[in-house]
Amino acid sequence: MPVNALPHGICRDCLTPANTASRRCRSCGSPRMLAHAELDRLSLAHVDCDAFYASVEKRDNPALRDRPVIIGGGKRGVVSTACYIARIHGVRSAMPMFKALEACPEAVVVKPDMEKYSRVGRQVRSMMEALTPMVEPLSIDEAFLDLAGTEKLHAARAALVLARFARQVEEEVGITVSVGLSYCKFLAKVASDLDKPRGFSVIGQEEAISFLQKQPVTLIWGVGKAFAATLGKDGIRTIGQLQTMERNELMRRYGTMGDRLYHLSRGMDERGVKPRSEAKSVSSETTFNTDLSRMEDLVPVLRALSERVSARLKEADIAGRTVVLKLKTADFRLRTRNRQLGDPTRLADRIFHTGLELLKREVDGTRFRLLGIGVSDLTDAGRADPQDLVDGLSHKRALAEGAIDSLREKFGKQAVETGYTFGRSKVARPQRDGED
Numbered sequence: 001m002p003v004n005a006l007p008h009g010i011c012r013d014c015l016t017p018a019n020t021a022s023r024r025c026r027s028c029g030s031p032r033m034l035a036h037a038e039l040d041r042l043s044l045a046h047v048d049c050d051a052f053y054a055s056v057e058k059r060d061n062p063a064l065r066d067r068p069v070i071i072g073g074g075k076r077g078v079v080s081t082a083c084y085i086a087r088i089h090g091v092r093s094a095m096p097m098f099k100a101l102e103a104c105p106e107a108v109v110v111k112p113d114m115e116k117y118s119r120v121g122r123q124v125r126s127m128m129e130a131l132t133p134m135v136e137p138l139s140i141d142e143a144f145l146d147l148a149g150t151e152k153l154h155a156a157r158a159a160l161v162l163a164r165f166a167r168q169v170e171e172e173v174g175i176t177v178s179v180g181l182s183y184c185k186f187l188a189k190v191a192s193d194l195d196k197p198r199g200f201s202v203i204g205q206e207e208a209i210s211f212l213q214k215q216p217v218t219l220i221w222g223v224g225k226a227f228a229a230t231l232g233k234d235g236i237r238t239i240g241q242l243q244t245m246e247r248n249e250l251m252r253r254y255g256t257m258g259d260r261l262y263h264l265s266r267g268m269d270e271r272g273v274k275p276r277s278e279a280k281s282v283s284s285e286t287t288f289n290t291d292l293s294r295m296e297d298l299v300p301v302l303r304a305l306s307e308r309v310s311a312r313l314k315e316a317d318i319a320g321r322t323v324v325l326k327l328k329t330a331d332f333r334l335r336t337r338n339r340q341l342g343d344p345t346r347l348a349d350r351i352f353h354t355g356l357e358l359l360k361r362e363v364d365g366t367r368f369r370l371l372g373i374g375v376s377d378l379t380d381a382g383r384a385d386p387q388d389l390v391d392g393l394s395h396k397r398a399l400a401e402g403a404i405d406s407l408r409e410k411f412g413k414q415a416v417e418t419g420y421t422f423g424r425s426k427v428a429r430p431q432r433d434g435e436d
């Protein structure tokens with residue numbers, strides 16, 4: 001934890017204020033002290049559950065507690081989550097299961113129970129929402145919280161509220177979280193990762209530039225493996241190097257991404273915390289460069305758009321019951337077709353196949369200038385895609401989809417392409433996403 005002078009502190013175990021640089025709490029003796037010069041001023045937090053799926057399984061089966069645990073889809077699958085003991089042996093998320101078991105043969109492999117994780121995730125989220133309405137979920141187990149203006153409500157500053165929250169999650173839910181506290185989203189997210197598990201890290205305004213200086217460019221939101229390689233070719237490896245470059249130069253070289261590099265490298269991030277919008281539908285559409293009429297041209301686009309919709313549903317932890325297909329003909333006539341599913345979905349595969357059924361009926365030689373796919377009747381993801389209602393084949397596809405998602409999370413969106421979209425990404429213009 002970056003620490004300057006230490007006038008403002010809290011014991012994270014007994015929550016007693018501490019005003020000195022003492023290593024242990026004078027009240028309870030705990031070494032888990034939180035102290036930072038800007039502690040009173042910071043209110044933007046990122047909260048992330050530690051090895052979430054694995055922690056839930058350990059909670060529910062104490063025999064697993066001291067054993068390396070891997071959550072994943074069988075021997076042929078990939079690692080979805082590894083507990084911290086398994087991580088010591090070198091097991092990582094998105095690692096092929098056979099490699100993980102080579103690294104840690106004694107690991108216990110547990111099949112993911114998404115319904116359960118979703119339930120626990122919602123429990124943690126509702127505890128967050130009791131602290132502030134400004135909660136922006138990033139996934140099932142992490143969210144940004146803006147606690148500005150809640151000091152009166154809680155009769156406590158943000159840091160204390162968050163330390164109390166972390167303790168409450170341990171006591172009431174039985175899993176642990178890590179907290180990052182800062183003045184902006186970028187550094188709050190970075191901070192929550194610094195001291196995992198059971199971490200609480202603070203990055204203040206004062207130290208932001210010097211902290212970032214030593215960090216690799218990959219720390220910057222949006223800089224994946226591929227873009228880091230591009231930067232590497234230009235000799236740029238650290239954020240410190242970006243700090244010495246002019247904005248114009250960065251934008252000339254890297255376009256809008258250059259603008260982001262300029263600002264984030266200097267710890268400048270104006271993005272606010274946006275609570276989950278009460279969206280009625282989530283959709284994605286694209287206008288073609290040239291009108292398309294053939295199934296074989298439309299299908300890869302539908303696939304790519306379905307994956308986009310699915311990714312956004314998963315990100316927001318919601319699902320939709322009605323799949324909506326939208327087409328615009330070359331003469332600007334709009335066609336929308338929809339189909340209601342038995343239960344809500346957030347899987348790209350189900351959205352795609354439902355959309356495909358609808359699309360088949362419309363493809364009759366008509367030339368289309370636009371294709372869109374989306375879902376409406378949005379609900380919480382908890383009731384989505386129940387395993388017992390999904391047939392064996394699509395269940396396997398759902399598991400495969402989970403594996404693809406974690407690979408993408410790790411290596412970036414372009415890392416994994418399915419057969420339908422492979423090599424077709426140039427067919428359409430940039431896509432437009434919608435939330436209504």
Ligand SMILES: [Mg+2]
Pocket residue numbers: 048049050051052141142
């Ligand atoms: Mg997590």
